[in-house]
Amino acid sequence: MQTVSELPAGITAAQLLAAVHPSPPPPPPPPPPTYIVNNPNAPGGCFNSGEGNTGCGNAGSGNVGDGNGNNNNQGDDNVGASNRGNGNTGNANTGNQNSGNENVGNENTGFGNVGNNNGGNFNSGNQNPGNNNTGLMNSGNDNVGNNNTGNYNIGNRNSGSINNSDDTESGHNSRDQDAGHFASTTLQLSGFFFLAASVLLLCSAYYSNHPGKILWKEKPQAAGGVIPPKEWFQSIDQDLAPWNSTGISYSQVENAYCGSGAGAFRMQIIGGQIYIVGEQESFQTRGHSVKMMLLHLQNTFGDMLPDVDVGAIATGDLPGDSVSPHGCPEIGPVFSFSKRPEDVKAVRWPDFGFYDWPEAHSIPWEFFTIAIAKAARAMPWQTRTSQLFMRAAGIGPTREALRDSQDELSKNPLWNVKIIDWGGNSPSFVTVLDHCKFRYLLHTAGNTYSGRLKYLPFCGSAIVMPHSPWTEFWYGMLEHGKNVYRTDAVNHREDAWIALDAAKALEKDDAMAQTIARGAHELAVNMLTTRNIELFMLELLKRYSQLMDFKVALHPDAESIEESLMGQNFMRPEQRTCPICHM
Secondary structure, three states: OOOOHHHOOOOOOOHHHHHHOOOOOOOOOOHHHHHOOOOOOHHHOOOOOOOOOOOOOOOOOOOOOOOOOOOOOOOOOOOOOOOOOOOOOOOOOOOOOOOOOOOOOOOOOOOOOOOOOOOOOOOOEEEEOOOOOOOOOOOOOOOOOOOOOOOHHHHHOOOOOOOOOOOOOEEEOHHHOOOOHHHHHHHHHHHHHHHHHHHHHHHHHHHOOOOOOOOOOOOOOOOOOOOHHHHHHHHHHHHHHHHHOOOHHHHHHHHHOOOOOOOOOOEEEEEEEEEEEEEOOOOOHHHHHHHHHHHHHHHHHHOOOOOOOEEEHHHHOOHEEHHHHOOOOOOOEEOOOOOOOOOEEEOOOOHHHHHOOOHHOOHHHHHHHHHHHHHHHOOOHHEEEEEEEEEEEEEOOHHHHHHHHHHOOOOOOEEEEEOOOOOOOHHHHHHHHHHOOOOEEEEEOOOOOOOOHHHHHOOOOOOOOEEEOOOOOOOOOOOEOOOEEOOOOOOHHHHHHHHHHHHHHHHHHHHHHHHHHHHHHHEEEEEEEEHHHHHHHHHHHHHHHHHOOOOOOOOOOEHHHHHHHOOOOOOHHHHHHOOOOOO
């Protein structure tokens, strides 16, 4: 993992730390009651008790932004609560202070961690109401064996805060229902509402001073996304190189917009607000998914986003399909999902699948990564089928070669690759989760690139990847023998045996196969995260803005991204406020 001093030049320490570790507001004074409030209606998902609470301060708990590491949990000492009816009459549990309760493993990385953290922190006999039982008040509850098994915290969302205690009635133990218990509860309820109001005011004041910005609450750790190494951003240097000496002019941006074709749109960012300009209808839901990624980017970074004017964001397979049908000269950069070396105007940009791909029966990316990591853990290597597996549409030279050789290749028991007609053989569809049942997965390019590759590494299977000139922005992270098994190109029928030979090599050297499989899984969970995708997009936009030689002005065809998503107002090229080929 990199330190801040080792970050790429494009991302400053101040900006990354402001996004990943925002400074907490000053802590409020300790409240009189013992309860810690977890208000699900608080703005921005405040309180998240037990995680450091970097945005809210956890008033009264003493756990202000330090990850609960050996706190004194001030305010949770039960001083004066007496816990009458629990056998602790007048004891107040002073001096207990939960020292050492570090919530072992409670990293909330977003990949499962379903309530199984809080290692060993059972609070058995401590009668510390409010400690790790946020919102349930649990006065007089022994919490014996509670262990907070219901507090899911999936993806740091704090969904539910269920605290499935061993006691059935919201953690209250029936043996404690005496007069002393109710008296203690009544006294503390008044403090409960006072604390709730105080912390709500604190969070409201904080967010009013940070408009348009949703701050990350997760720690930058494995599975939640490590701080990306410089290799994560290497495609930016490569793709923007043609404009390093000349800069990006307004006429180049205008020509890219005026000459763009099906599925493309122009994007402007001014003062942290994203605008969509002159959108043309895209194939399936690609345009919608790209705009949802942009909306998430806006909500994450707000006014940290630079002012930019990108002439065209292409949503088609070929960058040339969305650019310059009118032969406009000197077009500027065109953001595209993939490119070949000869596509010098294309700048690689995360594809739509990093948000959602419903036509492929996928689910939104952040939920998919949780689901597939769970599926992979449920399928140990020894239980997986020793076959080379793929299901794909018959487009592109590699898949055509495999289809033409199908009869011969399928005689080998290692071979489980089928090129199918999506329309005519829909029952043959195999989910990405079911791909994890196989030790070896074959990935081939489709019409251009294939968006399926980013899903496969999560399985923890060894991926066989014939060479293709088409690359996405993150392919620089792929290394032969470490996280992928590369082969020569398969472009003709006689080349098809290359893929089968790769499967034979992996079966023969199981240690190598498992090394590649583990490396692929680590790459996926550490790097292919929503946070790192957004960091890449932010860095690309920053570098792009530094090359622009003009100031962005709102285009007459522009509408806010919110309006674009809700209204879906497509424009034909002749409807645009645009001279064809701006000179």
